[in-house]
Amino acid sequence: MAISKKLLSQDEVVVRHMHTHIKTLLPAIIVEVILLIAAAVGSFYVPAEARYWALPTIWLAVVALSIPLFIAPWVRWWMTTYTVTTKRVITRSGVLRRTGHDLPLTRISDIQIEKDVDDRIFGCGTLALQTSANDPLLLHDVPKVEMVQVEISNLLFHDVQGAIDADPRS
Structure with missing residues (x-):
C-alpha cells in the first residue's frame, strides 16, 4: 500500500516506497511447500475406495492450514511499509x-x-x-x-x- 498523495505536503516527493524484504516470508514459504508436498503425497496414496471423501478432506485441510501458516504472514508483510x-x-x-x-x-x-x-x-x-x-x-x-x-x-x-x-x- 503506497502512501496516499493526500498525506504528503504540497512540495513533498516520495523518494522510495518499500515493503520489508521478502526474506521475512521465507519460513512461511518453506512450510507451505512442505504442506503442499505432504498433501500431494497423501493424495497419491489414498485408497481408491476412500478417494471420494479423503481427497477433499486433505485439500480442505491444506487450505485451512494455509491461512495461518502462509496467508496471514503474507498479509502482515504486505501491510508493513517504509x-x-x-x-x-x-x-x-x-x-x-x-x-x-x-x-x-x-x-x-x-x-x-x-x-x-x-x-x-x-x-x-x-x-x-x-x-x-x-x-x-x-x-x-x-x-x-x-x-x-x-x-x-x-x-x-x-x-x-x-x-x-x-x-x-x-
Missing part, C-alpha cells in the same frame, strides 16, 4: 490495528546499518535512524539498505536530486 520522502521517513504496519511513525529528516542525527549473515546473503539489513532523543527508529529487513542509507544521507544534505538518482533501477 517510505522515504524529501521531508520524512514514514513507517506503517499492522492489519487490523495500523501503527505508524513519521520521522522528520531534520530530526535525524545519525544513520547506521546492521547486516547479519542472512541479511548479507539477501541484500537487506536493519537501518537505525538516530535522533537527539536517543531513541532510534529501527527499520528491520530494509531491501537495498545501503542504497536507502545513501538516499537519506543525500536528503539530509539537501541533495534531493542525488537521493532520487541514487538508485537508477527504482
Whole structure:
C-alpha cells in the first residue's frame, strides 16, 4: 500500500516506497511447500475406495492450514511499509490495528546499518535512524539498505536530486 498523495505536503516527493524484504516470508514459504508436498503425497496414496471423501478432506485441510501458516504472514508483510520522502521517513504496519511513525529528516542525527549473515546473503539489513532523543527508529529487513542509507544521507544534505538518482533501477 503506497502512501496516499493526500498525506504528503504540497512540495513533498516520495523518494522510495518499500515493503520489508521478502526474506521475512521465507519460513512461511518453506512450510507451505512442505504442506503442499505432504498433501500431494497423501493424495497419491489414498485408497481408491476412500478417494471420494479423503481427497477433499486433505485439500480442505491444506487450505485451512494455509491461512495461518502462509496467508496471514503474507498479509502482515504486505501491510508493513517504509517510505522515504524529501521531508520524512514514514513507517506503517499492522492489519487490523495500523501503527505508524513519521520521522522528520531534520530530526535525524545519525544513520547506521546492521547486516547479519542472512541479511548479507539477501541484500537487506536493519537501518537505525538516530535522533537527539536517543531513541532510534529501527527499520528491520530494509531491501537495498545501503542504497536507502545513501538516499537519506543525500536528503539530509539537501541533495534531493542525488537521493532520487541514487538508485537508477527504482
